[in-house]
Amino acid sequence: MTKTAPEAPPRHSDDPKRKLSPAAQRFANASSTSLGPILIKIILIAIVDATAVFALFTAIGREAWAIATVIAAITVLINVVYFKKGWLPAKYLLPGTIFLLIFQVFVIGYTGYIAFTNYGSGHNSDKADAISSLLQSNQERVEGSPGYPVKLYNGDDGLAMLIERDGQQLIGDENTALSALEPASLDGYTELNFADLLGRQQEVTSLKVAVSDNPADGTLRTSDGRTAYQYTSSLKYDEAADTMTDQDTGLVYKDTGVGAFTAEDGSQLMPGWSINVGFDNFTRAFTDSSIRGALFSVSIWTFAFAFLSVASTFFLGLFLAIVFNDMRMKGRKIYRVISILPYAFPAFLGGLVWAGMLNKDFGFVNQVLFGGANIPWLTDPWLAKFSVLWVNLWLGFPYMFLVCTGALQSIPQELSEAATIDGAKPFQIFRLIKLPLLLVSVAPLLISSFAFNFNNFNVIYMLTEGGPRLEDAGLNVGATDILISMVYKVAFVGSQRDYGLASAFSIIIFVIVAIISIISFKQTKALEELN
Amino acid sequence: MSTDTSTTHTTPSFTPIPRPARRTFGKWFATTGWRHLIGVALCIYSAFPLLYVLSASLNPNGTLLSSNGFFSTVGLQSYVDLFQNEQRPFAAWFANTLFIGLTTAAASVFLGALAAYSFSRMRFTGRRVGLVSLLVVQIFPQLLAVVAIFILLTSLGDVFPALGIDNQIALIMVYLGGALGVNTYLMYGFFNTIPVEIDEAAKIDGAGHARIFFTMILRLVAPILAVVGLLSFISSTSDFVLASVVLVSPENQTLAVGLYSYVSEEFTSNWSVFAAGAVLAALPVMALFLYLQKYIVGGLTAGAGK
Numbered sequence: 129m130t131k132t133a134p135e136a137p138p139r140h141s142d143d144p145k146r147k148l149s150p151a152a153q154r155f156a157n158a159s160s161t162s163l164g165p166i167l168i169k170i171i172l173i174a175i176v177d178a179t180a181v182f183a184l185f186t187a188i189g190r191e192a193w194a195i196a197t198v199i200a201a202i203t204v205l206i207n208v209v210y211f212k213k214g215w216l217p218a219k220y221l222l223p224g225t226i227f228l229l230i231f232q233v234f235v236i237g238y239t240g241y242i243a244f245t246n247y248g249s250g251h252n253s254d255k256a257d258a259i260s261s262l263l264q265s266n267q268e269r270v271e272g273s274p275g276y277p278v279k280l281y282n283g284d285d286g287l288a289m290l291i292e293r294d295g296q297q298l299i300g301d302e303n304t305a306l307s308a309l310e311p312a313s314l315d316g317y318t319e320l321n322f323a324d325l326l327g328r329q330q331e332v333t334s335l336k337v338a339v340s341d342n343p344a345d346g347t348l349r350t351s352d353g354r355t356a357y358q359y360t361s362s363l364k365y366d367e368a369a370d371t372m373t374d375q376d377t378g379l380v381y382k383d384t385g386v387g388a389f390t391a392e393d394g395s396q397l398m399p400g401w402s403i404n405v406g407f408d409n410f411t412r413a414f415t416d417s418s419i420r421g422a423l424f425s426v427s428i429w430t431f432a433f434a435f436l437s438v439a440s441t442f443f444l445g446l447f448l449a450i451v452f453n454d455m456r457m458k459g460r461k462i463y464r465v466i467s468i469l470p471y472a473f474p475a476f477l478g479g480l481v482w483a484g485m486l487n488k489d490f491g492f493v494n495q496v497l498f499g500g501a502n503i504p505w506l507t508d509p510w511l512a513k514f515s516v517l518w519v520n521l522w523l524g525f526p527y528m529f530l531v532c533t534g535a536l537q538s539i540p541q542e543l544s545e546a547a548t549i550d551g552a553k554p555f556q557i558f559r560l561i562k563l564p565l566l567l568v569s570v571a572p573l574l575i576s577s578f579a580f581n582f583n584n585f586n587v588i589y590m591l592t593e594g595g596p597r598l599e600d601a602g603l604n605v606g607a608t609d610i611l612i613s614m615v616y617k618v619a620f621v622g623s624q625r626d627y628g629l630a631s632a633f634s635i636i637i638f639v640i641v642a643i644i645s646i647i648s649f650k651q652t653k654a655l656e657e658l659n
Numbered sequence: 660m661s662t663d664t665s666t667t668h669t670t671p672s673f674t675p676i677p678r679p680a681r682r683t684f685g686k687w688f689a690t691t692g693w694r695h696l697i698g699v700a701l702c703i704y705s706a707f708p709l710l711y712v713l714s715a716s717l718n719p720n721g722t723l724l725s726s727n728g729f730f731s732t733v734g735l736q737s738y739v740d741l742f743q744n745e746q747r748p749f750a751a752w753f754a755n756t757l758f759i760g761l762t763t764a765a766a767s768v769f770l771g772a773l774a775a776y777s778f779s780r781m782r783f784t785g786r787r788v789g790l791v792s793l794l795v796v797q798i799f800p801q802l803l804a805v806v807a808i809f810i811l812l813t814s815l816g817d818v819f820p821a822l823g824i825d826n827q828i829a830l831i832m833v834y835l836g837g838a839l840g841v842n843t844y845l846m847y848g849f850f851n852t853i854p855v856e857i858d859e860a861a862k863i864d865g866a867g868h869a870r871i872f873f874t875m876i877l878r879l880v881a882p883i884l885a886v887v888g889l890l891s892f893i894s895s896t897s898d899f900v901l902a903s904v905v906l907v908s909p910e911n912q913t914l915a916v917g918l919y920s921y922v923s924e925e926f927t928s929n930w931s932v933f934a935a936g937a938v939l940a941a942l943p944v945m946a947l948f949l950y951l952q953k954y955i956v957g958g959l960t961a962g963a964g965k
């Protein structure tokens with residue numbers, strides 16, 4: 129390939145019509161002029177810039193200043209790097225680095241920020257959003273208010289409501305408040321007929337159209353699609369005092385700095401908003417006994433799981449590598465291919481399939497192998513731990529088998545021959561010569577395997593979902609949960625989602641992982657010096 | 660091992676004279692025979708669960724209990740049911756997984772190769788720092804930042820729906836964030852094995868950096884591109900955490916998320932249909948894996964884990 133490169137261009141410039149092979153033709157075209165690549169470059173950057181400008185306007189339109197700033201910065205950077213002469217390394221590094229910075233470096237930092245907030249169920253948004261959603265959610269029909277004749281239309285953004293008030297026609301939908309109807313604005317809308325009304329009753333009754341931009345004015349709703357009534361909140365927001373008053377009970381809720389309007393008796397109005405809570409999440413993790421116990425036992429199990437997984441897969445893999453590393457044995461290839469199968473099988477499916485096989489009541493293991501016994505493989509804390517390790521051994525030993533085979537075969541034969549001549553027995557050769565050499569080449573892989581298993585979410589979650597649940601824990605955490613699955617469950621499983629606490633756990637894991645890495649890097653260096 | 664002792668015990672009482680025969684069997688057993696015993700046990704351990712799934716998938720309308728009869732009934736009804744379930748669109752999951760996996764693989768190979776080329780061929784200030792920080796970044800898996808990723812995508816989605824929650828492009832971009840750290844190192848080592856003289860010769864012949872990279876280097880490093888592409892395909896298709904958080908509606912989900920919902924929601928009754936889905940989901944990956952086995956094993960020992 130490379131040798132033909134210089135020859136192609138001259139031939140092309142001598143006689144452009146001479147027939148060349150398609151590959152040579154392409155090559156010749158590309159090399160005859162440097163206009164092509166520059167054109168491609170300009171077109172690509174033009175596309176990026178056009179997209180960026182569009183995105184910038186969208187972001188500014190939605191008043192998302194942070195996003196707009198980032199987009200502008202990235203776009204300027206791209207243009208500078210690719211149009212400036214020189215800066216060659218930057219041209220090659222920039223695309224990947226942008227993704228790396230946003231979706232790996234930034235999100236880690238952002239995790240740190242969230243760990244100091246009470247972000248989570250009921251604290252999802254800022255205060256203004258919380259106020260307007262409180263005013264919208266606790267609504268009751270205004271007593272004695274008149275009904276307005278209503279027509280419902282189907283538009284691009286869902287249902288729209290057309291009402292007549294004081295002889296004026298007004299239109300609005302879920303996202304836009306009522307406004308005077310302009311003659312042309314009904315284009316693209318179709319009126320709902322009676323059958324549609326029946327078919328979409330759910331949608332119709334849940335439609336709320338704001339009366340004005342002020343949430344305190346309430347909304348219009350209709351239950352039958354013919355008449356709409358005004359609904360206002362039973363809560364009243366007093367902007368000056370920053371309090372919510374429940375007009376039915378007279379209870380006053382204040383912003384006491386906990387991220388929700390709180391009454392004197394401690395009751396809170398939900399949703400609240402997210403606030404900075406300082407080290408609250410970390411203090412909770414380490415002092416609240418129900419969380420601390422769970423965090424402690426999960427951490428211990430994470431280490432035990434990762435260590436035992438590495439140890440079990442490594443020893444089985446090493447044993448098999450030694451067993452099958454005999455030139456006289458026939459059919460080694462078949463054994464090897466079959467034993468690799470679990471490794472090729474997607475890990476998440478492995479977990480799900482074993483979950484079925486180990487099922488207490490109907491699973492294959494209990495029904496067939498143990499003759500109908502009811503062994504709680506996945507529901508007893510200790511058996512579940514054993515099962516998780518067992519399944520992870522099934523998934524992971526082929527990797528160690530392959531690695532150890534490779535390492536054993538790369539050890540020069542002369543070493544063991546020399547040792548035999550010196551009178552060493554086979555086991556001595558293995559223990560004193562082969563094993564140390566093997567460990568040197570395999571140690572980094574054992575460490576990376578440990579790191580992998582430390583966060584081996586799929587096996588745990590697919591097999592047991594972390595269960596059985598720890599009874600004394602204040603969180604939804606189980607006996608086989610490892611740290612990463614605990615983070616996932618605290619943040620995304622169940623109705624009570626606590627992003628702040630989950631992020632705090634993430635930060636704790638980051639610290640643990642960093643410490644292990646520092647130690648293990650030093651350790652590997654020490655091992656390399658041995659060699 | 661126990662078989663070893665029993666054979667040596669029983670044979671002498673039978674035939675006292677033909678010692679050589681006994682010794683050859685004993686010898687055979689001592690050298691390679693016992694290895695075959697272990698080999699057979701190994702095959703059962705590794706292949707049995709796979710055969711079990713296959714038999715369960717061929718058991719029409721099978722529940723978890725009735726799937727225990729090994730290949731007792733054979734029919735393809737479950738495969739038909741699998742594609743007709745509208746709440747769980749298996750075909751869409753399959754297509755989504757392929758789309759996300761292939762796009763992620765192609766893009767991360769490309770991004771990684773660009774970075775590896777500059778680290779391997781160019782000398783610039785910050786090169787060492789760059790390499791070391793790539794190593795450091797790798798220590799912290801993206802998985803741990805899943806909460807932040809979720810919140811970031813939620814707020815991005817408010818402005819650009821195409822980059823928000825429940826969008827596959829957003830998920831691919833998240834995967835690409837993790838691409839550089841993992842892949843660059845694997846590639847960097849391989850790029851270094853290609854002699855610099857080739858670049859220099861091309862440079863003297865008048866080739867620019869882009870042409871050297873796209874037309875020469877990329878072809879010479881094809882094996883490592885295949886390994887990195889495959890590893891990133893496998894890791895993105897088997898990811899559950901990020902995919903389950905980002906993709907919400909059933910028609911957008913991937914196989915990992917979809918098949919999990921199959922099992923978690925109707926565990927025992929739908930077992931056969933799930934097994935059919937598992938077989939179809941695993942087959943392409945396994946075929947690819949076994950086909951490219953040699954490459955992968957080389958790449959794996961260079962530092963990847965499962």
